[in-house]
Amino acid sequence: MFILIGWSSNSVYSMIGAVRALAQTISYEVSFIMIILVIIVLRETYRLGGLIKWQENIKYIVTLLPLFIVFFVRVLAELNRRPIDFIEGESELVSGFNVEYFRGGFAIIFMAEYGIIIFFSYLLVLIFLGIRGILLRFIRLNRIVLLIIFMRGILPRIRYDELMYLCWKIILPFILRYLLFILGIKFLYIILL
Numbered sequence: 282m283f284i285l286i287g288w289s290s291n292s293v294y295s296m297i298g299a300v301r302a303l304a305q306t307i308s309y310e311v312s313f314i315m316i317i318l319v320i321i322v323l324r325e326t327y328r329l330g331g332l333i334k335w336q337e338n339i340k341y342i343v344t345l346l347p348l349f350i351v352f353f354v355r356v357l358a359e360l361n362r363r364p365i366d367f368i369e370g371e372s373e374l375v376s377g378f379n380v381e382y383f384r385g386g387f388a389i390i391f392m393a394e395y396g397i398i399i400f401f402s403y404l405l406v407l408i409f410l411g412i413r414g415i416l417l418r419f420i421r422l423n424r425i426v427l428l429i430i431f432m433r434g435i436l437p438r439i440r441y442d443e444l445m446y447l448c449w450k451i452i453l454p455f456i457l458r459y460l461l462f463i464l465g466i467k468f469l470y471i472i473l474l
Contacts, residue, residue: 301441308448309358315456316352320345320408323463329407336411348459349409351452356401357432358444360394402426 284299321327323345324335332341342349402425412418439447 305358305441305444308445309355312351312448312452312456313355313359315453315460316348316355319348319456319460319463322460322467332408333411333413337413340410342409345409347455349405351456352405352409354447354452356405357429358448360398360401360429398426398429402429 284296284303320332320341324332326332326335399422402422405425406412406418406421410418410421412421
C-alpha cells in the first residue's frame, strides 16, 4: 500500500519516502512476530487468557525483561513516535501530512493515533504483566501510556540507517538466540522428565 500511495503521487520524493516506509515497516514487523513466537513457544498457547494464567506466580516482565525492552522499542517504531518518527518527521515538516486536514479529519487522525497507543499499551500489560484485576490493569495501562508519551521528550531522534541496523543486526539475532535458548531449555526439561 505504501508503494501504491507513493507511486500515485507522481513524485520521485514520495516514491522514495514510500520505499523507506515499507522497508521500515518490514524490519520491525519481523522482530514483532519473532517476539510473539517466543512467547507462544514458552507457554504453548495462543490465548491471552492463558498467558495471564501462567503469570500468577512470576510475571513475564521479570523473566523476559530483555524481550519486554525489545518489544517496547518495537512499539515505539510502530507508533512512529518521536525517537523513530521517520515517516512523518513532524519536527521538520510542521506535523507532516496533518497540515492537509482540519477540524473533523484532524481530530480523527489524532484520536486514532492515541487509540493505537492505548491498544499497544494494553497488549504490553497483558503479555508481560499478566494482571487479573481490572483496577490494577488500568493503573499499569496508564503508566505505560504515559511512558510512551514521555518518550517523545526524553529520547533524541535516531537516523533511518541506525533503525535498520538496530532491527536487522541487533534485535533480530538477539530474538533468534532467545528463541533457541527457550527451545533448548524446553528440550532439556522434556529429556530430564
